[in-house]
Amino acid sequence: MIIDAGWYMALASVLFFIGALGLLIRRNALVMFMCIELMLNAVNLTLISAGRALNDLNGQVAVFFILVVAAAEVVVGLAIIVAIFRRRSTASVDELSEMSG
Amino acid sequence: MTDYIWLIIALPLTGSVLLHFFGRYLKEPLSGWLASAAIGGSFAIALLGALPFFEGGEHGTTIHLWDWMPAIGANLEILWDPLAAFMALIVTGVGLLIHLFAIGYMHGDDRFHRFFANLNLFAASMLTLILAGNYAMLFLGWELVGLCSYLLIGFWFTKKSAAAAAKKAFIVNRIGDLGFMVALMLVFAAFGTLSYTGVFERAGAELTTGTATAIALLLFVGAAGKSAQIPLYVWLPDAMEGPTPVSALIHAATMVTAGIYLIARSAAILELSPTAQVVIATTGALTALWAATIAISQRDIKRVLAYSTISQLGYMVLAVGTTAYVAGLFHLMTHAFFKALLFLGAGSVIHAMKDEQDMFKMGGLFKKMKVTGVTMAIATMAIAGMPPLGGFWSKDEILAATFERGGWWSVLWVIGLVTALMTGFYMTRQFVLVFMGRPRWSEGVGPKESPRIMTVPLVVLAVLSAIGGLTNTPIRLTLEHFLEPSFEGVHIQHVPESTVLLIVLALLSVAAGLAGIVAAYISYRRDEKDWREFEDGLQPVWGIWEDAYRIDDLYGKTIVAPGKKAAEVAAFRFDLPVIDGAVDGVGRFFQRLGEWTRPIQTGYVRNYAALFLGGTVLVVLWMLVGGA
Numbered sequence: 001m002i003i004d005a006g007w008y009m010a011l012a013s014v015l016f017f018i019g020a021l022g023l024l025i026r027r028n029a030l031v032m033f034m035c036i037e038l039m040l041n042a043v044n045l046t047l048i049s050a051g052r053a054l055n056d057l058n059g060q061v062a063v064f065f066i067l068v069v070a071a072a073e074v075v076v077g078l079a080i081i082v083a084i085f086r087r088r089s090t091a092s093v094d095e096l097s098e099m100s101g
Numbered sequence: 102m103t104d105y106i107w108l109i110i111a112l113p114l115t116g117s118v119l120l121h122f123f124g125r126y127l128k129e130p131l132s133g134w135l136a137s138a139a140i141g142g143s144f145a146i147a148l149l150g151a152l153p154f155f156e157g158g159e160h161g162t163t164i165h166l167w168d169w170m171p172a173i174g175a176n177l178e179i180l181w182d183p184l185a186a187f188m189a190l191i192v193t194g195v196g197l198l199i200h201l202f203a204i205g206y207m208h209g210d211d212r213f214h215r216f217f218a219n220l221n222l223f224a225a226s227m228l229t230l231i232l233a234g235n236y237a238m239l240f241l242g243w244e245l246v247g248l249c250s251y252l253l254i255g256f257w258f259t260k261k262s263a264a265a266a267a268k269k270a271f272i273v274n275r276i277g278d279l280g281f282m283v284a285l286m287l288v289f290a291a292f293g294t295l296s297y298t299g300v301f302e303r304a305g306a307e308l309t310t311g312t313a314t315a316i317a318l319l320l321f322v323g324a325a326g327k328s329a330q331i332p333l334y335v336w337l338p339d340a341m342e343g344p345t346p347v348s349a350l351i352h353a354a355t356m357v358t359a360g361i362y363l364i365a366r367s368a369a370i371l372e373l374s375p376t377a378q379v380v381i382a383t384t385g386a387l388t389a390l391w392a393a394t395i396a397i398s399q400r401d402i403k404r405v406l407a408y409s410t411i412s413q414l415g416y417m418v419l420a421v422g423t424t425a426y427v428a429g430l431f432h433l434m435t436h437a438f439f440k441a442l443l444f445l446g447a448g449s450v451i452h453a454m455k456d457e458q459d460m461f462k463m464g465g466l467f468k469k470m471k472v473t474g475v476t477m478a479i480a481t482m483a484i485a486g487m488p489p490l491g492g493f494w495s496k497d498e499i500l501a502a503t504f505e506r507g508g509w510w511s512v513l514w515v516i517g518l519v520t521a522l523m524t525g526f527y528m529t530r531q532f533v534l535v536f537m538g539r540p541r542w543s544e545g546v547g548p549k550e551s552p553r554i555m556t557v558p559l560v561v562l563a564v565l566s567a568i569g570g571l572t573n574t575p576i577r578l579t580l581e582h583f584l585e586p587s588f589e590g591v592h593i594q595h596v597p598e599s600t601v602l603l604i605v606l607a608l609l610s611v612a613a614g615l616a617g618i619v620a621a622y623i624s625y626r627r628d629e630k631d632w633r634e635f636e637d638g639l640q641p642v643w644g645i646w647e648d649a650y651r652i653d654d655l656y657g658k659t660i661v662a663p664g665k666k667a668a669e670v671a672a673f674r675f676d677l678p679v680i681d682g683a684v685d686g687v688g689r690f691f692q693r694l695g696e697w698t699r700p701i702q703t704g705y706v707r708n709y710a711a712l713f714l715g716g717t718v719l720v721v722l723w724m725l726v727g728g729a
Contacts, residue, residue: 020714024707032706097704 008049016042029081029091033074040070103164106150106181109143109189110232114225116140117218124214133204136217140200140224144193151186160586161185163234163298174294175237184430184587187580188231188362191434195354195441196224198558202445203346205554206452216256216344223249227355231362235296236285239363243281243327246356247274253351254343266339273336277326284319287312301369305590308373317370317377320363321384328360329411330418331388335652337411341403345448348403353410353440358433361414364421365430368591372424379509382422386513386520389415391650393523397530398636398646401458402447405531408649409484410440412520416499419513425502425594427581431573432499434580435491438569439483442562446477449555450535453548460531461629465540469548472556474536476563481532483566485525486614493611494570496521501596501606518613525617533625541629575603 019038026032044063051059085091116139124132153159161182169176179185200220207216226249230242247270255267285295291312292300304313324330329337340352351357364371364381371377389412396408413436420429451458453470467474483490486497500521504514542548550556573580575596597603625632636643645651701712 020710023710024714027707093706096706100702100704 005049005053009046012042012045012049015039015045027092027094029084029093032093033077033081037070037074040066103150103162103181105146106164106179106232107166109146109150109193110179110225110228112139112142112146113221113228117221117225120214120218120221124218127214129208129213130204132214132217133200133207136221137197137200137204139221140193140197143224143228144190144197147186147189147193150181151183151190154183154186154583154586157582158586159183160589170237173237173289174296174299175235176296177238178234178296179232180234180297181232182587183584184362184365185232187430187434187584188358189228191358191437192224192227192231192355195437195562196350198561199346199350199354199441199445202349202448202555202558203344205552206346206448207344212256216253219249219252219256220346220350223253223351223356227359230359234298235294236288236300237295239366240281240285243323243359243363244278246327246351246359247271247278250274250340250351250356253347254340256343256347260342262339263342266336266342270336270340273333274326277323277333280319280322280326281324284316284323287316287319291316297366304369304373308370310374310376313370313373314376317367317374318380320367320370321360321377321381324360324363324418325384326360327363328357328414328418329388330360330384330415331391334388334392334411335656338404338407338649341401341407345403345444345451348407349441349444349448352407353444354437357410357414358417358437361417361421361429361433364418365426368421368424368426368588371421372591378422378424380422382419382503382510382513385415385418385420385422386516387415388412389419389520390516390523391415393520393527394646395649396527397523398643399527400461400647402450402460402463402531402535403444403458405460405527406440406443406447409443409524409527412524413440413484416496416517416520419503419517420499423499423503423506423510423513423594424592425499426588426591427573427584427593428495428498428502428596430584431580432492432495434572435483435495435566435569438562439480439491439566442476442480442559442566443484445555445559445562446473446480449473449551449559450477450548452551452555454542455546457542457546460534462541463535464538464542465536466548467536470536470550472550472559476556476559477532477536479563480566481528483570485528485618486521486610487618488607488611489567489570491566491568491570493607494574497607497610498573498575498596500610501603502594504606505597506594518610521610522613522617525614526621527617529618529621530625533622537626539628575600 016039019035019040019042022035022038023032026035044066047059047063047066049059051057051062081091084096088095113136116136120127120132120136127135154161161180164179164181166177166179200217203216203220207213210216223246226242226245228242230239230246233239233242251267251271254270255264257263258267288300289295291308292303294300308316326333337352337357341348343352371381392408392411392415396405396412399405399408413432417429417432417436420426420432449470450463450466450473453466453473454463457463479490483492486492488494500514500517503510503517571577597606624635
């Protein structure tokens, strides 16, 4: 059975908006981080399915790059979150509003 | 020898720099001696360098030091010719004596070394002015001299009047400088160069009478500022606020002669314009008379000398305007001797009187101060034009040359003669008030003769005042032959050929001077109440003279007050609201903008994320709807 690329796209957009919504309403830095990952992988999914549908390898190549960069980003991001947690004993980002104008 | 001429400027300049930076580590008299040594070295070099000119016929050379602005003919170069050598010898020679005198006079001053640093800087600037080989370098020296004048008049700047006088001198000189600068632009427009050689060689062939008149008159505006001629003379009397050696060096013997030098140097241009000659000569004669009338009635010993200086400068300007350049420069020299002597003598008196300058509170000082008294007597006779002292020969040469020119100049000659009478009067009045009659000072003053370091320069200057005139007598025209190569190709107005006429003219001017001397002696040798009566008898004219025609008030009302008003309007009506307003407005605008946009920055990550998302959605929509 061949599933139409449109379904993958729909799934990706659903995942993306779940991620975006989570990012906007959750306060826990760790959860927000996971939401970002969700959005990122939603985009990866679109790239892969578009590449497949258009018979173009570039889509998959791009995803590999994104995965590598995302792995690095996760390392840095988690390190920051751990550092903040150690200092503030909280993971709520609303506590971190010192940069307000 | 010409290889070392640059040292004439460099020595005092080095002295000044050294004293400015390291002078405070030197003990008091040492910095004075260092400065004197610097200027003494300049004098020696100038003398050695001038030796070839004494043999006559030597034209002098241009010594190129380095390129400055070659495109406009303005390099650092020295024109070493008889005229420059002559001026350099006066400045360094008289300067040296005044430096030595100042060692004694400035004794005990907190800023002793600073005084000598500035004095040396002045000498270097004046020598730059004199030795310059083009108008640009002359202008450099000209401005530096103005600066030094400012620094030295205001040397005691904690005194309000001294600070004001320094400012006044500077500003009035700036007015003259404006004319000078325009003249330089005209010279450049006409010749494409500012170098003396380029200008003077081509002046006769290329300059129209109109341009020559314009240049000569504008140069004269500059000269009138520096050499204190009507209407720009007002700064000089106030300049007496400076220490007396400064008055002697700058405001009597050297700096004020810069204008005379400038006109004499530009003889090739003045030659082409009879109109400018009339204007310059007339201004000179009027200044001579005008200042003499004021000098008659002053009570301050230094003010008398200040107005006397203006008057004598008037004579010199009259001479150069008559194109009797040598006579003018001759008077410049003799005047440098006797006026420096008069000022230093006055300084000696002021020193002895514990800073009292009012002549009405002096009297009978001759017995207490023999050396000062005798030397001052010689100077008084010299300036009054008594033979065979300096002033006789030089003043007589000016008057005779003026007479010889005839026409309008006959009127100027009469003015000169009247001035000679007044000169005799005011100088004798001063001498009698200070040195003769009963003492009018209080018991505590106890005047006594000044120390050796002050009296030796007085004696040297007295000798020079006495014999300086013999350098250019109708019998032996040494100075004229010396200076002749510098005025080659220029018409020089000479004294009459006829010996009888010469003697008659000389007798007339001596008679005028003598009449003044006798009149003053008769009026002032008696008791105080008698000459007070005499002066009151001449009211209201005397009062007007004593107030110097109230010219300062007039300038204050007509020029200074509107100027201040204009500055006020510019400052508080324009600068503050418009210029500052615009600058502040830009700042305020962005401040407002910042305040208005500040709430966007909440510090909550989700807000940023929401904005980010919104922005992305907008971009995507835009792309979908039909953008790129």
